Amino acid sequence: MELLIILLSLGAFFCLYRALQGPSISDRVIAVDIMGIIFTCITALMALRYNIAYLMDLSITIAILSFIGTLALAKYLEGRSLDD
Amino acid sequence: MISILGWIFIVVGVIFDLLGCLGLVRFPDLYNRMQAATKGVTLGTCGLMFGVFLLKGFNVMGIKALICACFILLTMPVAAHALSRGSLHFGIKMWHKSIIDKYGQDKFGKNLIADNPDEEKQ
Numbered sequence: 001m002e003l004l005i006i007l008l009s010l011g012a013f014f015c016l017y018r019a020l021q022g023p024s025i026s027d028r029v030i031a032v033d034i035m036g037i038i039f040t041c042i043t044a045l046m047a048l049r050y051n052i053a054y055l056m057d058l059s060i061t062i063a064i065l066s067f068i069g070t071l072a073l074a075k076y077l078e079g080r081s082l083d084d
Numbered sequence: 085m086i087s088i089l090g091w092i093f094i095v096v097g098v099i100f101d102l103l104g105c106l107g108l109v110r111f112p113d114l115y116n117r118m119q120a121a122t123k124g125v126t127l128g129t130c131g132l133m134f135g136v137f138l139l140k141g142f143n144v145m146g147i148k149a150l151i152c153a154c155f156i157l158l159t160m161p162v163a164a165h166a167l168s169r170g171s172l173h174f175g176i177k178m179w180h181k182s183i184i185d186k187y188g189q190d191k192f193g194k195n196l197i198a199d200n201p202d203e204e205k206q
Contacts, residue, residue, distance in 0.1 A: 004098045011105035016191060018108050018117070024115050026171040033163060034121050036190035037156065041101060041132050044152070045094075047145060048136055063156055069165040077170035 001049050005042055012038045019048030029073045086138055093135030100128030113179035113198075115168060122164040131157050172196065 012035055019031035040059045048056035104124025111117045133153035140146035176197035178185060188196035 004094065007098055007102055011102045014105040014109045024114060024179070025177060026167060026174070030114075030118050030121060030167060031108060033167075034105065034125055037125050037129055037160070038101060038105070040131055040152070040156070041097070044133060044149060048139065049108050052096070053144045055150070056145050056152065059173055060148065060152045060155065063152060063159070067159040069167055074163070074166040076169040077174045079168070079173065081096050081158065 005009050005045055005049075006039055008045070012042075026077065031068060033066050033070045036062055036069075039063065040066075090135045090138030093131050093138060095129040097131030097133075097135060100124050100131065102128075104128060112178055112181075114171060115178060118164055118168055122160055126156060126160045146160070165176075 015031045015035040015038065019028050019035070022028045022031060022047050040062050043062065044061040047053065048058070088139045102123070104121050105126060107120030108117050111120050130153045133156070134148045136149040137146045137153070140149070172187065175196075177196055180201055182197045185195045185197055186192060
């Protein structure tokens with residue numbers, strides 16, 4: 001279990017490298033989005049490990065926030081406003 | 085038996101997540117990176133959540149894991165598609181060894197392919 005969480009953290013460090021290094025702005029946005037999904041996985045594994053049910057609520061919340069942020073930045077890049 | 089199946093789902097999901105993040109580092113341009121990352125991470129996360137559901141069964145944590153898997157399966161491709169369309173309209177070029185760009189020819193009348201490697205980094 002701890003080994004799986006360490007492997008997921010290694011993946012989050014890969015995403016952090018792309019978010020710091022990435023040539024264009026879309027690289028940074030997709031790297032932060034993928035990092036949010038990796039944090040969702042880590043939170044689910046922690047809920048399974050320590051047997052706490054409300055950590056799964058936190059996992060769903062992180063997924064929703066990551067989706068909304070990515071969608072808002074995508075519409076901003078396309079040059080439209082949010083209610084368009 | 086079902087517990088062993090759940091652990092297999094979780095380990096395969098973690099491996100898919102790790103390979104998706106490795107693709108985010110190693111692929112040459114934005115569209116390749118986005119494809120590798122979103123496909124691998126979507127399948128890996130859904131596998132992990134389904135493994136948690138198999139381990140915990142029909143109680144609070146298992147049902148929430150199933151809801152999270154369905155939500156990620158629905159929203160992750162939508163976000164990736166919106167971001168790739170937005171970055172095409174923003175003007176980010178493809179890899180310089182790409183062959184053809186049908187969407188750019190259809191919408192803008194020209195290929196959106198970089199001429200040299202420096203043109204991808206803007």
